[in-house]
Amino acid sequence: MTAEIIDGKAFAADLRARVAEHVPAFVKASGRKPGLAVVLVGDDPASQVYVGSKGKATVAAGMESFEHILPASTPQDDLNALIARLNADDSVDGILVQLPLPDGLDEAAAVAAIDPAKDVDGLTDANVARLANNEVGLVPCTPFGCMMLLNDRLGELAGLDAVVVGRSQLVGRPMAQLLINANCTVTVAHSRTRNLPAIVHNADIVVAAVGRAEMVKGDWLKPGAVVIDVGINRLAPTEKGKKGQLVGDVAFGEADHVKAITPVPGGVGPMTIAVLLRNTLVAAHARAGLAPPDGL
Incomplete structure (x- = not known):
């Protein structure tokens, strides 16, 4: 089995294009x-x-x-x-x-x-509470982008087992909440979690956002899992004067057996800015008293 590469760069380009298509109508209305x-x-x-x-x-x-x-x-x-x-x-x-x-x-x-109405990064207490209550609000950009990639790859997520490795306010916690809201069974793990490889191995969905280069090894991942690698880490340069390689939190070269995986770079990273534009357009519509744009 060869893992499918999830092209976040292409998905983000499409999302940015869809956002841009909605802007003229907003300008005309507002x-x-x-x-x-x-x-x-x-x-x-x-x-x-x-x-x-x-x-x-x-x-x-x-x-x-x-x-x-x-x-x-x-x-x-x-x-x-x-x-x-x-x-x-x-x-x-x-x-x-x-x-x-x-x-x-x-x-x-x-x-x-x-x-909170202008909080396009979804970090204010009001937007955190809306997310926790599964209410409409502005959601942190990176986790929302991850959910878009998962929905595009898997469709219905209900009933799937998901593990989020990482518990930051920016990614891990909101990511877990989004998966809960999608009716997944969610485990939030981190660097101090006991039996972490075994916990990850049970997951249909793995979101790695712990900030440690290639921490999640290939044999932690079960065949058929979908892996979203949020991490971006620069390795030490192999030669003096050269920058080190960018890698994720997952040992990408060991993950051929999974169903699909995001690369680093070119996976989750481009989604963050695309979702930021999406959130700005959504916020603009709400502030102008207009219905939210379709399909975003």
Whole structure:
């Protein structure tokens, strides 16, 4: 059996195209473009590249992109004041504060300052509660993208056994809740879980989001499982002056026997920005009192 490669890049491109198709109708109905504001604090190179990619994708979808770049020395009060201004700005439908924040800044306080109606990363208490109650709300981008890939691959998920390896607020916990809401039987595991290989081996669906390079070995995975690898880790370079290889949390080369698996890179990663655009458009419709766009 040879595992099918889940092409997240192609799926994300299709999702971005579908979002862009809905934007003109929103502009006609509301008189303005949907707007996404991204706040970056500090000069982390990876975050700078990521924020730049979000801005380009936003503009390409026909939306307004507002980027706010702040120095790492920005006080908490100034960051919260900027978020308050964005909350009050009618041209902004989505607010995303790029995490992690520099040392000395309170991430929880920054997230809590965001208007839940504009919380396109789905991290405010209000949106977390809506997800837990299986109510309509804005859902964290990466887990939602994972669910899209699973639904596309498997169709009906009800009754399947799922294991989420990782319990972060950004991915693991919301991922588990989405699977519960889809009527899966869900186990949340992590690096300290006893008998982790045996627990993973029972799963029809494995979502690896623990942040450890190739931690999930091939013999942990049962034949026919569908594996979603959220991890992105850079190995040490093999030669001086060269960057190390990017790998996931799953030993990809050992997983030929599973039904399907996302590669790293090119799997889950592209879905995050595509879902961010989707969430921004959904938030814009809700704020304008319009019905949500179909098919997203």
